[in-house]
Amino acid sequence: MVLSSVLGFPRIGANREVKKAVEAYWANKLSADELTKAAADVKKASWTSLKERGVDLIPSGDFTLYDHVLDHSAAFNVIPKRYLGKGLSPLDVYFAMGRGRQAGDVDVPACEMKKWFDSNYHFVVPEFSEETEFKLNFNKALEEYREAKDLGIITRPVVIGAVTFLALGKAAKDARPGFQPMSLLPQLISVYKQLLVALKEAGAESVQIDEPILVLDSASLYEKQFAQTYAELAPVSPKLVLTTYYGRLDSNVNFVAKLPVAALHIDLDRAPTQLDEVIAAVKPTNLVLSLGLVSGRNIWKTDFQAALKLGQKAVEALGKDRVIIASSSSLLHTPVSLAAENKLTAEQKDWFAFALEKASEISIIASALSGSQDPKVAEAVEANRVSIAKRREFERNSDATVRNRVAAITPDMLERKSPFAVRKEIQQKQLQLPKFPTTTIGSFPQTKEIRQARAKLNKGELSQEEYEKFIEKEIENVVRFQERIGLDLLVHGEPERNDMVQYFGEQLEGFVFTQNGWVQSYGSRYVRPPIIVSDVSRPTPMTVHWSSYAQSLTSKPMKGMLTGPVTILNWSFPRADVSRELQCKQLALALRDEVIDLEKAGIKAVQVDEPALREGLPLRKADWDAYLSWALPSFKIATAGVTDALQTHSHFCYSDFDDIFPSIQALDADVISIEASKSDMKLLNTFKHYGYSNQIGPGVYDIHSPRVPSEEEIKERLAAMLSILPSELLFVNPDCGLKTRGWAETEASLINLVNAARWARQTY
Ligand code: GLN
């Protein structure tokens, strides 16, 4: 029998129950017990619905209240000392690590967060040092296994693999110089043993052990560590299913196929071509092969014919009992269910499969490969064939104007008229910014009132006119606030935007939207990615009205604010029938027109955010050039259509620039802002090393946490930055936009920021 399996399920609840419960707990409106109960309800619903859909191997232990890597750190006692001894309950220590805590006399910043592989999910980075003492504080996999079993549902527990856990972590600040987290592997293995032995004793037949770092180039360095880990764990564990996802194993398959595990999972959505090589490597062994045929990353219906062909190939080579059909990765990157979407047309709905629909697909494909005679299976296969054919039909309707415009892009469209040094002077004459200009990344708090107004507009309880009046008032407040506290380069605050990608998608041709298609970005922050379904173009200006209005209120310069083409692409669900390059260039042309229109309307600075540029970078270095060869030009197409006088800004939400630095330089933005408050100064040394000469605003405080940075703290950051970077290059700004923050902390933080910049002007 070919079994079916899901590697992980969205943890947010069908109606964002987890967000609601977690945030209510933070606001002291829900007790810890009530939070546990809310979580249990969501887990139960997920397990039950997977079972109903016929999935054989249902995951447990993949649930989380904030982040599954953070859960793992807490469980293994990888808790930095600064969170301990403060009288916090384990749950509050956990949340303090995730989001910082500032209450009573406790004041600790959050741990660093990083993007999870090439996705828009963020994980909390584990911190290791020679003082790390692993112990099992709790066994989440075991607890959830039992929780499901009590409901009559047998699950396959999910655990992050030991090598991946260490490889994703970093050396703590107080670790000895040169300390390598991987050196802790022997101690860590013994705690894994405890965890796995307990699962075995509880009756778990197999355990899914996630080692996604196996799809990275760096994994080959850990061949020995993998061998050692699994040689020790396999004999005491339930059957181990080693999972890899988001990419291909490449030559790593040679040592992976020799590991003493029971099964190997590969991602055939991202890397379908690896199948032959992997089959060849596992054939002589006893390994079961789990085929990730149903995408955990996109929302398109699986083409059953294509999937069955790959599945059949594996069945022929290995036999039915050695093949499992699975999601390519956890389904955490997809929305829970299509069922509640009633604004999509029937035609559109028929193109998609969200997590629950994917679960059904997996179970059908497995049944079909098993040779099931159930007429329902044959019906489902036939229905899929019809759906896929209809979508292919739709895809033939391309927009000739857009396609021709992309084909006619010329190299001169990518370059500004003059070099930065010339532009800088012209811009400074217009903008008249002081030394160490202060600015923000764009958004100001998206308050409950703003969200309510938008909800009322959508329900028809507020007219378009009333809504716009409301937004004008918000913009005016934000402008007056910035003037009052003395910021130099102002923004309008983005109150009219539900989301930095969705807002643009809604105004562009080629996108559709869900009502409930939420996916987790980090912690309790979820996003609702738009879906690109056809060629993209801009029917009318998108932001000119609001930016002009904001500029009309003030004599200070107003920065226009756009989301860049690469980010719109990466944070949407892209179409699967044409290349990402084509989609990105279509977006770039639409944005180019917008930037030009902003300049025509009198706006003197425009920021084009590209926080997702880096996360879109392929996981394997060999694939980078192919990506950068269209991603960088796309940004340049969007920003280079203007005169030298327009100051272009870009923003990046991350700090590992080491390996992509030349690309950032090549963007030639006049000013870039980057995340820097939580990383050490290594980042700025990279800028120095490459002689970066355009202007730069390394964030001076972390906005992911409600904590208010003191003026002293910001001064120290500035002083450290100025010890590395030339003073004439420096802008002073927070790490990122302020939309998730409250007003009180925003005001207090920005006042400290402005004062610190004033101090710097006098001191440097
Ligand atoms: N302009 C956006 C904002 O301020 C940028 C956010 C981001 O880069 N993630 O919200």
Ligand code: ZN
């Ligand atoms: Zn950002």
